[in-house]
Amino acid sequence: MKVLLFGKAGQLGWELHRSLQPLGEVIALNHPEIDMADAANIRRTMRQYRPNIVINATAYTAVDQAEGKVDLAHAINAIGPGLLAEESRDLKALFVHYSTDYVFDGTKGASYIETDTPNPLNVYGKSKLAGEQAIQAVGGASLILRTAWVYSTRRDSFVNKVLQWARQNESLKIVSDQVSNPTWARMLAEITTLMIAKPGPDFGAYFHERRGVYHLAGSGYASRFAWAQEILKNDPQKNEQIVRSLEPACTEDFPTPAQRPLFSALDCARFEQTFGLRLPEWKETLALAMK
Ligand SMILES: NC(=O)c1ccc[n+]([C@@H]2O[C@H](COP(=O)([O-])OP(=O)(O)OC[C@H]3O[C@@H](n4cnc5c(N)ncnc54)[C@H](OP(=O)(O)O)[C@@H]3O)[C@@H](O)[C@H]2O)c1
Helix, strand or coil, X not given: CEEEEECXXXXXXXXXXXXXXXXXXXXXXXXXXXXXXXXXXXXXXXXXXXXXXXXXXXXXXXXXXXXXXXXXXXXXXXXXXXXXXXXXXXXXXXXXXXXXXXXXXXXXXXXXXCCXXXXXXXXXXXXXXXXXXXXXXXXXXXXXXXXXXXXXXXXXXXXXXXXXXXXXXXXXXXXXXXXXXCEEHHHHXXXXXXXXXXXXXXXXXXXXXXXXEEECCCECCEEHHHHHHHHHHHCCCHHHCCCCEEEEECHHHCCCCCCCCCECCECCHHHHHHHCCCCCEHHHHHHHHCC
């Protein structure tokens, strides 16, 4: 089995590069050797390696910067993934791609299921939704895994930012009106790998039957404020914190270029039932991630 992973240096890609190893030969690429905004580069790479499984962990993820980089975000998040899907279909390869809770507008008032109507509020969300649509228009065995609030303890994530702020400020204000599923990149990578390994050698037919969109994120949901409380609680070097008070704030207190959905939590029951895998509760996972 030959696996081609795009985006090995990202939060998720770094973990996938490790978790995928038992599946077979893993070829892992990153920017600039692969440029998701360059169609010729994408096609050449796919035809050179001829993989059985293609996993796209690349994305233009700078949500606020995307507001001023509409074409670039669209190229990386929509056109590139569409080309990967097309090349994968032609090679009869499984294509695994990730999307986001930001395809929703956050007004439902309950966790989103896969059949809810998307209505992205910002350029990033629009580009990711266009990517989903481009992949689905191609056909083939593709899985679009929508995830949310991905963090790693290695990179510049919300977890590391909160730890840093707690060492620099006596008082912190964190928004309590944005709610979603904190998702550890390692958990996401390991569950993706278990899902791919599930059917064994005849994986083509198995995934073709199950192709489509799934929600895959940490179980349960939290506000950013509640998430920050747990981060401070699990800090392995609490003695370095100088923060004395953590207070809830409103999104409108912190204006940003991109509008964000307020309640974009994902209901992941469809994924759990289809693939027989349990998604651990976000608090359990955070505690493990921070040990
Ligand atoms: N982070 C979140 O909170 C979140 C939430 C929901 C969904 N998701 C989705 O989950 C997936 C993984 O996200 P992540 O957090 O792991 O993202 P990430 O850490 O930002 O990693 C993205 C990767 O894409 C690469 N990349 C950017 N532009 C590229 C280009 N033109 N060509 C090739 N590679 C390029 C980056 O390389 P450089 O580092 O060199 O730029 C980086 O390795 C993405 O599909 C994302 O949309 C993320």
